[in-house]
Amino acid sequence: MSTVESAVLIADLDWPGVREYYPRQSLDTATRSRVMQYKPLGRTGVLVSQLCFGTMTFGKEADEAESARLFAACRDAGVNFFDCANVYSDGLAETILGKLIKGCRDELVITTKVAQKAAPDVNGVGASRRHIMQQVEKSLKRLCTDRVEIYFIHHFDPLTPIEESLRALDDLVRQGKVLYPGASNWAAWQVAKALGISAAGGLARFECLEPMYNLVKRQAEVEILPLALSEGLGVIPYSPLAAGLLTGKYAAGGTSAAGRIAVNSMYNTRYSDPVYYQVAERFTAFAREHGLNPASLAVRWVASHPGVTAPIIGARNLEQLAPSLASVDLELAPETLEAVTRLSVQPATATDRLEEVIDPKYRSRNR
Numbered sequence: 001m002s003t004v005e006s007a008v009l010i011a012d013l014d015w016p017g018v019r020e021y022y023p024r025q026s027l028d029t030a031t032r033s034r035v036m037q038y039k040p041l042g043r044t045g046v047l048v049s050q051l052c053f054g055t056m057t058f059g060k061e062a063d064e065a066e067s068a069r070l071f072a073a074c075r076d077a078g079v080n081f082f083d084c085a086n087v088y089s090d091g092l093a094e095t096i097l098g099k100l101i102k103g104c105r106d107e108l109v110i111t112t113k114v115a116q117k118a119a120p121d122v123n124g125v126g127a128s129r130r131h132i133m134q135q136v137e138k139s140l141k142r143l144c145t146d147r148v149e150i151y152f153i154h155h156f157d158p159l160t161p162i163e164e165s166l167r168a169l170d171d172l173v174r175q176g177k178v179l180y181p182g183a184s185n186w187a188a189w190q191v192a193k194a195l196g197i198s199a200a201g202g203l204a205r206f207e208c209l210e211p212m213y214n215l216v217k218r219q220a221e222v223e224i225l226p227l228a229l230s231e232g233l234g235v236i237p238y239s240p241l242a243a244g245l246l247t248g249k250y251a252a253g254g255t256s257a258a259g260r261i262a263v264n265s266m267y268n269t270r271y272s273d274p275v276y277y278q279v280a281e282r283f284t285a286f287a288r289e290h291g292l293n294p295a296s297l298a299v300r301w302v303a304s305h306p307g308v309t310a311p312i313i314g315a316r317n318l319e320q321l322a323p324s325l326a327s328v329d330l331e332l333a334p335e336t337l338e339a340v341t342r343l344s345v346q347p348a349t350a351t352d353r354l355e356e357v358i359d360p361k362y363r364s365r366n367r
Contacts, residue, residue, distance in 0.1 A: 036078025036328060039309055041109070042207045042234035044180055046149065048109050050303060050328060052081040052236045054314040059092030061316035064099075069318055071100045077325045083210070083236065083312050085113035085154060086139050098144035105145055111208075111236075112139045113184060115154035127157035129168040136177055150208050151178040155185040162194050166203045173204040184210035184238075188223035195231060206233065210312070213237035213302055215246060215283060215344045216276040222350050225307035234309040237302055241324075243267045245276060246298040248284035279344045286343060292330070295323035297340065300330045304337050 038047040053074045058067040074082075084097050094112060101108055114135040117125040125131065140146065151172065153165060172178040183191055183206045191206060198205035209228055213220040220237065228235045241247055244259040260267040287294040302311040315321035349357055356362045 038080075040234075041180075041309055042228075043232040044207050044234070046109060046180075048081040048234075048310055049079045050310050051077075051079055051299070051325065052083050052310040052312045053079050054083045054238060054312040055093045055097050056085070056088045056314055057093075057316045058084075058096045059089030064096055066317060067096045068100060070315060070321055071097075073318055073321055073325070075104070077328075079325075080107060081109045081236075081310055083111045083238075084143070085116070085152075086118050086135050086142075087113075087116045087154075091118075091138070091142055094139055094142035098142050102144060109149045110143065110145065111150040111152060111182065111210075112143065112148050113152040113154040114139070115157055127153050127160045127165040127168075129164055132165065132168040132172070136172060140177060147177050147179060149179045150182045151180075152182040152184040152208075152210055153186070156183075156187070156190050162190070163197050163201070166194060166198055166201070166205075170198075170203040180204070180207040182206055182208035182210065182234075185212070188227045191224070191227060191233075208234035208236065208309075210236050210238060212239050213305075213308070213311075214240050214242040215298060215301060215340065216242050216271070216279050218344065218347050221305070222347050225305060229307045235307055236310050236312050237308060238312040240299045240302040240311040240313065241295055242276070242280070242298075243271060245271055245280045246283055247295045248280065248287075250277065250280065275345065282343045283340065286340065290336070293323040293326065296327045296330055297332075299324050299327035300332060301337060301340050303327065304332070 037050045039050055040046070041048045051074075053070070055067070057070075062070060071082075082097060082101075084094050086094060088094070097110070101110065114132050115125070115127045118131075118135055118138075119125075123130060136148075136151065139148065151169065153169075157165065166181070169178060169181040173181065181204055183194065186194075186209070191209060195205055197203065209224060211220045211224050213225075214237075217239070225235065227233070243261050244250065245261060249259060250261060261271050262268070283298070284294045287297045290297075299311050299313060302308060311327075313321070313324035313327075315324065346357075348354070353362070
């Protein structure tokens with residue numbers, strides 16, 4: 001194993017004795033690039049790579065052979081964190097991932113999800129106890145494992161009381177089939193309510209959130225990321241490239257490339273605002289001016305937020321994967337990151353009190 005492959009860097013940790021267990025190796029110039037760092041996942045004590053690989057393309061855009069190459073490239077780069085869902089490629093993504101993790105399962109942190117439509121019957125969707133219990137067994141079987149580290153409720157289910165879902169997840173934690181519950185695509189108030197229910201009832205709480213977050217979709221900055229920082233939650237944002245928009249492959253206001261925005265109506269609707277294309281144009285121009293790959297810079301920008309644990313990167317082939325993995329090589333000055341931030345529209349504050357953002361005096365108790 002090379003120095004790069006064996007090097008383990010722990011980000012922002014100075015616990016007593018931690019360096020004895022995770023020594024910071026001395027790297028010469030030739031081996032300095034692409035050394036993956038590992039960060040605590042919220043308050044779980046679990047260390048995860050600073051990038052998480054999302055397997056949504058497995059079994060769809062990436063066949064089994066290409067999926068294996070993507071997985072191997074991530075492992076070679078030091079990634080130990082893989083995100084999946086029961087509905088990705090109708091379960092085939094879990095099946096492929098299950099084959100790939102054999103032989104290294106105990107080295108990895110694996111996630112999957114429940115709540116989206118996974119069966120044709122009327123109850124084959126949602127976050128009811130019935131659906132959760134059915135789907136976790138199917139996911140574990142496809143993944144060829146006895147547990148998943150994180151089990152996400154894929155979206156909020158308005159028909160099922162939060163307590164009902166949390167009690168089902170707590171039972172799975174007690175059974176050892178799920179180590180930590182998580183929430184994806186939940187609003188901050190929904191997560192906060194769930195945390196209160198868990199605290200009051202002694203139930204396993206959400207330990208990780210998976211929101212959308214990128215330079216053109218910054219709503220998570222308003223309440224989700226501050227909530228995560230306040231409550232010690234891990235955050236693994238998806239879509240750091242905005243479905244490829246931030247790579248520069250789409251023309252302004254149009255869908256000129258054969259990517260997700262062009263061929264998938266959901267993504268086309270999600271990124272239909274012309275402002276997003278204007279931001280993407282400014283961003284890609286900025287990246288070119290500074291000699292940076294836009295994809296690498298986009299991922300690095302997401303990772304720079306203090307509330308983010310690990311951006312979820314994805315790819316349909318090795319060529320697409322390379323710049324996202326290379327984001328760990330970028331060491332950007334705070335002024336550069338701030339310049340990137342200014343390229344997009346800052347979301348309104350939760351209270352809409354813009355004056356408190358513009359002038360700190362309005363936040364003073366003694367004004």
